[in-house]
Amino acid sequence: MKYSVPINIDFDSAGMLDIYQKHIGTLVDNPKNIKHNPNFINAYTSYLINATEYKWPIENIVDEFDIDVDTIKVFVTKPNKKLFLHRDKVANKQELRQWAINIPILNGEVGYNEWFEDDVNDFGNEKIVHGGVATMPQGLHDDYICTESCAITGVTLLRTDIMHRARNDTDKTRVVLSIRGNPKVTWNDILEKVNEFNQSTGNSSGS
Numbered sequence: 298m299k300y301s302v303p304i305n306i307d308f309d310s311a312g313m314l315d316i317y318q319k320h321i322g323t324l325v326d327n328p329k330n331i332k333h334n335p336n337f338i339n340a341y342t343s344y345l346i347n348a349t350e351y352k353w354p355i356e357n358i359v360d361e362f363d364i365d366v367d368t369i370k371v372f373v374t375k376p377n378k379k380l381f382l383h384r385d386k387v388a389n390k391q392e393l394r395q396w397a398i399n400i401p402i403l404n405g406e407v408g409y410n411e412w413f414e415d416d417v418n419d420f421g422n423e424k425i426v427h428g429g430v431a432t433m434p435q436g437l438h439d440d441y442i443c444t445e446s447c448a449i450t451g452v453t454l455l456r457t458d459i460m461h462r463a464r465n466d467t468d469k470t471r472v473v474l475s476i477r478g479n480p481k482v483t484w485n486d487i488l489e490k491v492n493e494f495n496q497s498t499g500n501s502s503g504s
Contacts, residue, residue: 300412300456301447302491305498306361308400308452309354316351317371317402317472325373325470338428342378343463346371348474355476358398358452362490365479370397372463374408374471379464382413382441383431384423385457387480393432393458394477395484403472405449408465412445412456420460434460449473454491456484 324330324337325344331337338345349369359366368388374380385394399410421435434441441460447453455461465471478487 298445298447300445300459300461301410302454302488302495303447303450304358304398304452304454304491305495306358306452308358310401312354313400313402313474316353317474320351321346321348321371321373340380342380343375344371344373346373353474355400355474358400358476361494362398362487364398364476365482366476367479368477370475370477371402372473372475374463374465374473376468376470377466379466380462381433381437382420382460382462383426383433384460385477386425386430386432389429390480392480394480395456395458396478396482396487397455397457398476398478398487399449399453399455400474400476401449401451401472402474404467404469405471405473407448407467407469408463408471409446409448410455410461410463411443413441413460414444415460417442417444418460454487458484 324334328339331339336347347368348371353369385397386392387394418441423432423434426433463471
């Protein structure tokens with residue numbers, strides 16, 4: 298896989314689900330409660346949630362890869378929906394965010410993350426959306442060519458400066474935590490650390 302690398306590291310799924318249900322899930326279940334909440338973006342197909350303030354049990358992951366956490370997001374993909382194609386940006390800056398480490402909280406296996414390469418797609422004049430944290434193609438048609446897809450069944454390194462989206466073709470809500478590190482750390486930097494860790498634990502490496 299070019300844009301997704303499973304990481305052979307444990308995570309506290311029960312602890313993460315508990316925090317989600319306590320602080321976020323109750324709001325998602327009653328959308329009226331989030332109408333004026335600045336940490337929530339209702340993107341029609343999903344909720345994009347700023348969740349940096351919560352004490353997620355991710356210390357082992359952050360410590361293992363020496364991540365200087367910039368922000369933590371929770372992505373809630375609604376049943377039978379897919380996110381709009383986008384590239385991640387560093388908030389209110391011109392630079393793209395190259396990577397994230399995603400962890401499933403609820404039903405990560407039922408959907409997919411998909412990537413769409415520039416050399417086989419024409420995205421036109423891209424526009425900045427969602428308060429400056431992403432860019433989207435000029436057109437919203439659905440005939441773009443998907444290059445790679447993966448389910449999030451465990452801790453996974455993802456490339457985020459390539460056009461991508463989450464897709465959920467089921468009747469279940471899909472919830473994923475996304476750790477975003479210091480943007481000065483490049484994709485190649487974090488990929489090298491992940492590959493070394495995976496090799497030391499007997500897991501196959503990414504490209």
